Amino acid sequence: MENEYRGAMLGAAIGDALGMPYETTPASLRHLRTEYVKPSRIHPNSGLKEGCYTDDTQIALAVSELFISGNYSVKSYTERLKELYLGKQLRFPDGTILSACRHIVAGDENPGCFSDTAGCVPLGLPFALVYSDTPAIKEKLTEACSVTHSSPAAHAGALWFALLLRYTLSHDTEPLYHATKEMAKVDEKLAGKIDLAINYAEEGISPESALQTIGNNVSVYQTIPLSAYLILRYGEDINFLNIASQTGGNTDTTAFICGAWAGAEFGASGLPDDLLVALENRQMIENIAKRLFYKFGSTD
DSSP: OHHHHHHHHHHHHHHHHHHGGGTTSOOOGGGOOOSOOOOOTTSTTTTSOTTOOOHHHHHHHHHHHHHHHTOOOHHHHHHHHHHHHHTTOOOSOOHHHHHHHHHHHTTOSOOOBOOOBGGGGGGHHHHHHHOOSHHHHHHHHHHHHTTTBOOHHHHHHHHHHHHHHHHHHTTOSSHHHHHHHHHTTTOHHHHHHHHHHHHHHHTTOOHHHHHHHHOOSSBHHHHHHHHHHHHHHHTTSTTHHHHHHTSSSSHHHHHHHHHHHHHHHHOGGGSOHHHHHTSTTHHHHHHHHHHHIIIIITTO
16 A cells, blocks of 8 residues: 555655646647657746746645654645745745635635635545545535635645545445445536546547547636546557646646645555656655554555
């Protein structure tokens, strides 16, 4: 199980780093790049080097460290987010995260914004590694997501991701289907869009055609179904994460989700060696994953 914990954390960061230079750009699947790429000079992430991750991984790591130290609470997460924002350390966060951070700095009691963007979805990773039962994941994750997002749709997207990982780590036979079924109790609309994406994957619909209906923007109503489609359609493909990272739009979060799943499914040993070696802060990420496992996962 330690291999899978390390895999989930490293896979998420790898996917994030692969998608980083393509965020907000059109899909580019006809000319697939299989290595890390530096963003163009006019891209919002232009200051980052190849192999660097975005705020998705930053937030997941920050919460993981709070859990490891025994200091996690909604308040401590809020304070950590405030520190990252004031220190100008967040890397191209979406508008909802930025707006919530401004509310936090202003001292607003309820800083979360009513938005269905996928900015809080990466929180699903540490919560899936810390909590093993569905009710606890649902309760604690919703509280954390509410710091930046008050929309139930955003909470549902994060829940789906967390349950997908938890069920995968628990060797569920059909984790994606079961995560969707459980999440449907919270958001039937999102579940319906995931079901459509699943049908496209099972029918072998090309990504170019699937994207026309599913979409690839920052809304959970597009990012989550697209991730489900990619996992089912290409999850065992050698270029899976490269495909996920070059579907256009919200590429960093989409590939973050896909990478976390791949790592949870196949373990760190199943991730591409060249991408592991060139990943920013690889050793730190791996150590955080190990510490999460020995503190929370070794009894699973």
